[in-house]
Amino acid sequence: MKKLKYILPAILALGLFAACSDDDDVDTTAPVIEIISPEDHEEFHPGETIHLHAIITDDTELASWKIDIHYNSDGHTHSQVITLKHGDHDHHHGEKEWHVHKDGVIEGNVKTYELKLELEIPDDAKHGEYHLGVFAVDKAGNQAQKFIEIEVEDDDHHDDHHHDH
Amino acid sequence: MRILVTILFILLSFSVFSQERYHVAGLVLDENNMPVPGSYVQTENEQTVTDNNGRFVFNQITAGHTQLSVSFMGYKTFDTLLIVNGHKHLRINLTPDNIHLSEVEVRGNNMQTAPGLSRETIFAEQLHRQFNGTLVRSLERQSGFNTMDIGAAASKPVIRGMGFNRVVVVNNGLKQEGQQWGADHGLEIDPFLSEQVEIIKGAASLEHGSDAIGGILKISNRRPPDEGISGSFHLLGKSVNETVGGSLFLQGRHNRLFFKSRLTLMEYGDYRIPTDSIVYLTRNIPIHNRRLKNSAGHDYNLFFQAGYLGEFWRTSITASRVWQKSGFFPGAHGIPDLRRVKDDGNYRNIELPHQNVEHISMTSNTTIHTPHSTIMLDLGVQNNHRQEWAEFHTHFGNQPPPQTNPDLELDFNLITYSANGRWNFRFTPNHAITTGIQSQWQKNETDGYAFLLPEYKRSANGAFIKYDYEPNRRWKFNGGIRYDLISLETKGYFDPILQQYMLNQGRSAETAAFYATRAIETDRKFNNYSWLVGATWNAGQNIKLSLNLGESFRAPTAIELGANGVHHGSFRHELGDPHLSPERGFFADVTMNYKTYRRQISVSPYVYHFSNYIFLRPTGEWSYLPHTGQIFRFSESEAVMSGVEISYFEELHPGWEIEINAEWLYNQQIAQTNNAAYPLPFSPPANGFIELTRLFRYSTNDTRVRLSLNSRVAASQNRIARNEKTTPGYILFGSAISVPFRISGLNSELNLTGHNLLNKRYYNHISFYRNLEIPEPGRNIQLLLKIEF
Known part of the structure; x- marks a missing residue:
């Protein structure tokens, strides 16, 4: 019994001690990303330039950013299966899925960062829907991301292989 | 006199x-x-x-x-x-003294003659009354026990805030595989099946092998039936997803031979959630008609047991098959896309993406009783087969769809052989010794156009010895030690398509090779020990105190050691570390029980210390994989965990009962050079359950009508790990009516239950769908009819 008498308060005290210990270094607030341009669902043409402008803010300190532009192959009703069936078709146009990955370090003890990038769409970019994602992490590793969709339109010839339109 | x-x-x-x-x-x-x-x-x-x-x-x-x-x-x-x-x-x-036998049985089994860990035992009758879709959900009211839900039809157990591989599920004596794998993998158990479920809290690794750091969920179906043929039939209806289900149970015994069998069928539609839209990857996704599209599914389960009751021994063979097919919400599978969440006019169809989950097991249990010894031998083989189907898609333009099964995204096929032997010997009234060995061997095969889990072979062998000493009726002591040898061999996986993709993106050959190594080949051996000591003191007529100290470990999993790639759904690039050491946790807990005929109060505070808790650490390094943020690496950190569980039951007045269960827990990592004192991920907030029950007899009928009102409360969870979301608290209301009656002489019971009566929109902080901002199911009115024959 004597032992229990001491161990029980010790366990409770330990729990309380843990509960009261210092949380100062702990940062779980993720940065906030605002994409000023382009607008969601904005349309572009091959050869044009996307003026990306995003404002990234954090409550403590920003660490780095990344952008990712990717062809939305999922969105199309039959994705690759159809693409394969129409394989010749695609090759005929000589189009390529456009993909961009860029990242950078945010130097200094900064809470707000303006990300401005000029992104040129290649002439042979496959037309269709693309996802544009902006990512940011703060010094603690809290990550934020923001996605918009952009369209790369083929203005020369609106042909038949846009199944969804 | x-x-x-x-x-x-x-x-x-x-x-x-x-x-x-x-x-x-x-x-x-x-x-x-x-x-x-x-x-x-x-x-x-x-x-x-x-x-x-x-x-x-x-x-x-x-x-x-x-x-x-x-x-x-x-x-x-x-x-x-x-x-x-x-x-x-x-x-x-x-x-048996034929009067009130069933009531007494429960009381008798509840008696804890062995000292030990904080535990709660729930029997079939109560489980059926609290039925809530899955076995784990039906147990949710217990303090210190939480559920990690994956929609309305699958859930996994969380004990003391620990889930996945830190909780062991033991089914008829053998460790059941399955729930501890992916975050979207529920426990594969027929919710109608269990005769008895025990929740053991605390590091209870001695008898069931390593891994049980958080606790054990022990399920058993080994009670032999009475002479003759008997059975029961359950009919289930749920409003939240228009479930229609039934379960037929048939058992029989002729002298020493007996059998038990069960067939359960359940079909359900898309479930209702009280919201018009969700936010997934920063996009607003509409929820048409407030029903989560493609969350329909069906469960078909089979169970058969045959046994023999000898004079001093009994043996049984059990075969079971759990099979579930259920859909995934297409709006949160892969990249958000509004076209795929449009109402298709059918709430009961299962389209792509969906999963097929199958668990087949065969178990043999033998027990020999003598006045001095109890010997148990359990043998089993089980197969987990889980498939995820989704329309072929790839992030790498150069990947062709597979020739066969082009839409099979993931396939996980695990076979596990287990053998347990245990011998308990009581040589004097005061001393008993238990010793045993466990052996498990498993092999996993994978398939599909996506890659998640490496193929592996794992063997685990362990032995333990435990001593119980009871000097007098007031004191009981126990102590034991266990040693395990675990070997894990994971197969590497090199993806040439991804390598080519990376090269096409202009990455260096070295980088391309790193990314293309989707699984790192490892060959690890983990030898480690666990121990547990405890003391129980019957301080008085009604008060019992127990203290437990122990240390347990968990070997890292194939994913923690060897993964390298995006875990779909979470969109995280997860990177394993082949050099992780086994996770060791020391724990201490105290349980104070106060029990009189009308009142039961139990309080158990506990504390854990982990020398190396394994968690996913954000590295701040960007992944080159498309649509992915930073790389998360499996890392180790010193951590502490503590909490307290309280449960209270009282018969306030004849015919009035009250039950209150509450839990509070706290955890954090210990700050190190590269890691501050962050809370651990997947921590349930402080939560409680209160139920008031009125019992009365409406006629001379022996069994009573039960009328209950209950409420579940959870505090907001603001102590989160990095890249988790804070979750607001909630208060839910529920009710239950249980009416016994007779249909042409057969004992029957009607249970009408209401969950989330106010149709509150709330999030379960530890649920799979929390991160996708999908709220928990809305109001559910459930009807369960039981007929015994």
């Missing part, structure tokens, strides 16, 4: 002090030859209570005649005149 008799006996025993003494050991069994723990055994000058295996020992019986009586509530008292002329080994069969 009694005092006088006792004094007389004491005097008598003094007078015969010099005579010869013998030892009398006995085994108390019920009408089914099942041991009766907690029965009261009395000789003329000694008394004791049978242990968990129904055994008692008297070491100092004087030669001559002695009156021996064994009594247990619900059974006729056994009386005999014993002629002691040598060491005696007895086998005593109690005969």
Whole structure:
């Protein structure tokens, strides 16, 4: 019994001690990303330039950013299966899925960062829907991301292989 | 008078002090030859209570005649005149006293004769009354127990805030595989099946192998039926997803042979959530008609057991198959896309993406009882086969769809062989020793156009020894140690398509090779020990205190060691570390029990210390994989965890009952150079459950009508790990009506239950869908009809 008498308060005290210990270094607030341009669902043409402008803010300190532009192959009703069936078709146009990955370090003890990038769409970019994602992490590793969709339109010839339109 | 008799006996025993003494050991069994723990055994000058295996020992019986009586509530008292002329080994069969048998059974089994960990036992009758879709959800009201839900039809257990591989599920003596794998992988158990479920809290690794750092969920279906054929039928209807289901149970016994069988069928539609839109990857996704598209599914489960009851032994063979097909919400599978969440006018179809989950198991259990020993041998083989189907898609333009099954995204096929042997030997009334060995061997194969889990081979072998010492009726002590040898071999996986993709993106050959190594080849051996010591003190008539200290470990999994790639759904690039060490946790807990006939209060504070808790650490390094943020690496960190569980039950007034369960827990990592004192991920917030029940008889019928109102409360969770979301608190209301009645002479019961009556939109912080901002299911009115025959 004597032992229990001491161990029980010790366990409770330990729990309380843990509960009261210092949380100062702990940062779980993720940065906030605002994409000023382009607008969601904005349309572009091959050869044009996307003026990306995003404002990234954090409550403590920003660490780095990344952008990712990717062809939305999922969105199309039959994705690759159809693409394969129409394989010749695609090759005929000589189009390529456009993909961009860029990242950078945010130097200094900064809470707000303006990300401005000029992104040129290649002439042979496959037309269709693309996802544009902006990512940011703060010094603690809290990550934020923001996605918009952009369209790369083929203005020369609106042909038949846009199944969804 | 009694005092006088006792004094007389004491005097008598003094007078015969010099005579010869013998030892009398006995085994108390019920009408089914099942041991009766907690029965009261009395000789003329000694008394004791049978242990968990129904055994008692008297070491100092004087030669001559002695009156021996064994009594247990619900059974006729056994009386005999014993002629002691040598060491005696007895086998005593109690005969049921037919009145109120079922009620007493529960009480009898509830008696904890062995000291030990904080535990709660729930029986079939109660489980059926609290039925809530899955077994794990039906247990949700227990303090210290939480559910990690994956929609409305799958959930996994969380004990003391620990889930996945830190909780072990033991089904009929053997560790069940499955739920501890992916975040979207539920526990594969027929929700109608279990006869008895025990939740053991605390590092209980001794008998069931490493990994049980958080606790054990122990399920058993081993009670032999009564003579003749009997059974029951359940009919289920749920409003939240228009479930229609039924479960037929048939059992029979002829003398020593018995069988049990169950068939469960459930079909359900898309479930309702109280919201019009969700936010997934920063996009607003509409929820048409407030129903989560493609969350429909069906469960088809089979169970069969055949057994034989010997004089001193019993054996059974159990086969079961759990099969579930259920859809995934297409709006949160892969990249958000509004076109795929449009209402298709059908709430019961299962389209792509969906999963097929199958668990087949075959188990043999044998138990031998003697007045001194209990020997158990469990053998089993089980197969987990889980497939995820989704329309072929790839992030790498150069990947062609597979020739066969082009839409099979992931396939996980695990086979596990297990063998357990245990021997418990009680040599005196005060000392018992238990020793055992466990062996498990498993092999996993994978398939599909996506890659998640490496193929691996794993073997785990362990042995333990445990000692129980009971110097008197007030004190009990126990201590044990276990040693495990685990070997894990994971196969590497190199993806040439991804390598080419990376090269096409202009990455260096080195980078391309790193990314293309989707699984790192590893060959690891983990040898480690666990220990547990405990003391229980019956401080008074009604108060019991126990203290446990122990240390347990968990070997890292194939994913933690070897993964390298995006875990779909979470969109995280997860990177394993082949050099992780086994996770070690030290724990201490105290349980205080106060129990009178009308009132039960239990309080258990606990504390854990992990020398190296394994978690996913954000690295701040960007992944080059498309649509992915930073790389998360499996890392180790020192961590502490503590909490307290409180449960309270009282019969306030004849016919009025109240139940309150509450839990508070706290955890954090210990700050290190590269890691601050962050809270651990997947921590349930402080939560509680309160239920008020009115019981009454509407006629001369023996069983009572139950009318309950309950409420579940959770505090907001603001202590989060990095890249988790804070979750607001909530208050939910529920109700239950249970009406017993008879249909053409058959005992029947109607249970009408309401969950989330106010249709509150809330999030379960630890659910799979929390991160996708999908709220928990809305209001559910459930009807469960039981007919016994």
